[in-house]
Amino acid sequence: MKLTVKLLDIANRGVLLHSTDAQAMRIRDGDRVLVADEVTGKAAQGHVDTTGSLIEPGVIGIYRPLNATLAVDEGTPVEVRGAERPASLSHIRKKMDGGRFTKDETFDIVRDIVSETLAPGEITAYVTASYINGLDMDEVEYLTRAMVDTGDRLRFTRHPVVDKHSIGGVPGNKITLLIAPIIAASGLLIPKTSSRAITGAGGTADLMEVLAPVSFSATEVQQMTEKVGGAIVWGGATNIAPADDKIITYEYPFRIDARGQMIASVMAKKFAVGANLVVIDIPVGRNTKITTVQDGRKLAREFIELGERLGMRVECALSYGESLVGHTIGPNLEVREALAVLEGAAAPNSLIQKSLSLAGIALEMAGKAAQGQGYQAASEILRSGKALEKMRQIIEIQGGDPVVKADDIVAGEYRFDVRAPHDGYVIELNNSALVTLARLAGSPYDHGAGLEIHAKKGTRVKKGDPIFTIYAEREWRLERAIEVGRTLMPVVVEGMVLERIPPERWV
Numbered sequence: 001m002k003l004t005v006k007l008l009d010i011a012n013r014g015v016l017l018h019s020t021d022a023q024a025m026r027i028r029d030g031d032r033v034l035v036a037d038e039v040t041g042k043a044a045q046g047h048v049d050t051t052g053s054l055i056e057p058g059v060i061g062i063y064r065p066l067n068a069t070l071a072v073d074e075g076t077p078v079e080v081r082g083a084e085r086p087a088s089l090s091h092i093r094k095k096m097d098g099g100r101f102t103k104d105e106t107f108d109i110v111r112d113i114v115s116e117t118l119a120p121g122e123i124t125a126y127v128t129a130s131y132i133n134g135l136d137m138d139e140v141e142y143l144t145r146a147m148v149d150t151g152d153r154l155r156f157t158r159h160p161v162v163d164k165h166s167i168g169g170v171p172g173n174k175i176t177l178l179i180a181p182i183i184a185a186s187g188l189l190i191p192k193t194s195s196r197a198i199t200g201a202g203g204t205a206d207l208m209e210v211l212a213p214v215s216f217s218a219t220e221v222q223q224m225t226e227k228v229g230g231a232i233v234w235g236g237a238t239n240i241a242p243a244d245d246k247i248i249t250y251e252y253p254f255r256i257d258a259r260g261q262m263i264a265s266v267m268a269k270k271f272a273v274g275a276n277l278v279v280i281d282i283p284v285g286r287n288t289k290i291t292t293v294q295d296g297r298k299l300a301r302e303f304i305e306l307g308e309r310l311g312m313r314v315e316c317a318l319s320y321g322e323s324l325v326g327h328t329i330g331p332n333l334e335v336r337e338a339l340a341v342l343e344g345a346a347a348p349n350s351l352i353q354k355s356l357s358l359a360g361i362a363l364e365m366a367g368k369a370a371q372g373q374g375y376q377a378a379s380e381i382l383r384s385g386k387a388l389e390k391m392r393q394i395i396e397i398q399g400g401d402p403v404v405k406a407d408d409i410v411a412g413e414y415r416f417d418v419r420a421p422h423d424g425y426v427i428e429l430n431n432s433a434l435v436t437l438a439r440l441a442g443s444p445y446d447h448g449a450g451l452e453i454h455a456k457k458g459t460r461v462k463k464g465d466p467i468f469t470i471y472a473e474r475e476w477r478l479e480r481a482i483e484v485g486r487t488l489m490p491v492v493v494e495g496m497v498l499e500r501i502p503p504e505r506w507v
Helices: 019-024 064-070 089-096 103-114 118-135 137-149 176-185 202-208 218-228 242-254 259-272 294-312 330-343 348-364 374-383 387-399 431-440 475-488
Strands: 002-008 014-018 032-036 041-053 059-063 077-082 162-164 190-194 231-235 276-282 313-320 413-421 422-428 450-453 467-471 491-494
Touching: 002 014, 002 064, 002 176, 014 019, 014 032, 014 387, 019 041, 019 202, 041 064, 041 118, 041 218, 059 064, 059 259, 077 242, 103 137, 118 242, 118 259, 118 313, 137 231, 137 242, 162 190, 162 348, 176 190, 176 202, 176 330, 176 348, 190 202, 202 231, 218 231, 218 491, 231 387, 231 491, 242 259, 242 294, 259 276, 259 413, 259 467, 276 294, 276 348, 294 313, 313 348, 330 348, 330 387, 374 387, 413 475, 413 491, 431 450, 431 467, 431 475, 431 491, 467 475, 467 491
Parallel strands: 002 059, 014 041, 162 276, 190 231, 276 313
Antiparallel strands: 002 077, 014 059, 032 041, 032 077, 413 467, 422 491, 450 467
């Protein structure tokens, strides 16, 4: 059928048909059509939405992403006809029925995700089928390689290339801001691609954005890393393993992180940046993704096996996940804390110890320190000021202010102190509830929003002592966080009495 183009600024790879035209072509909502410009020879598939009023019969609405391929002008006549369903839908159905993906089937699915051939509902079906029925190690390897092969890659001539990753689940985990400059200052390369927060209060990319821009192409990341030894950038802007970011989008509403897809997600990005040596941080604790040491060891073995299949050396560290890292949650607060350590602060110990431990593992793997001496080597780089100087170089090459200091980073102007209701000990800090409060206060989008924890688990407090402070950039957000905080009970302070029913609320 010949139709006339109307361009629509909608961020979906699809088209809009008038219901009478759709009926004439025997096409329903969710079907696919092939749109062809017979003058230029360009053609593209799109998913169909129908309307009875937004466009006229004889007109086809072309959404912005689809027109990036077609490059047609308003009013251009195009040929529109029904298109076949992609083979990847049959592969997804097989997994829904409990089958296994082959290498070719996995590539078909990942290619169709990246090209947006699959509709949102179809990607959701893939995510849930993989979550319910799981992926074995062969399928995880296939997925990892397909993610890499459908995106850009970094290729360094100097080796080794080092990378680190934390699987998440612990708030305030700002260790990359220390680890990356320590490793780069040792003479190693670390092109660190990081994520933004999904369910947390600040991903590494959100934190680094306080100091410098984080959106760069893969080529730019490689050039920056070759020049100063490291970079800390947002992986979503690089087109490195782009399928991963799309899959995460459909995992997010369900708050799921399918194990096989998570392993492939981590390792695909390490493989794509050319890493030879990878350190994986696996926090273990009641409120983390990995709740037991036994499960953490099993996950570590899976990371190591996949690394061997890909020709990468992987070592894992099981870390304490029962409490936040450092004393802050939220971009500005966390960056200020990390910069202070780079500048010479001797606290917080949890942040310093975890960062030096993981950086030390990388230094030992690369031969920069003898076995068992990595922590000390990393500590010397930190204490000498070399890590601070390297961080300044990374900030500068990414377009930030290299002379920025911790004291220059400020929290939101609105604040509320949560105080101990009576004398006793802090016996519980609920990480999940603390993250919820930080997000309600505006983090990570408002960089100044977040929490500063004054008394962590085990600390003795007197009645009226501040336990933590909520910061916000907008007063109404602070009020909302306070209101919800009274119901969440993120902190428990007790003496010898273990429980009060009903619990005492903080005000």
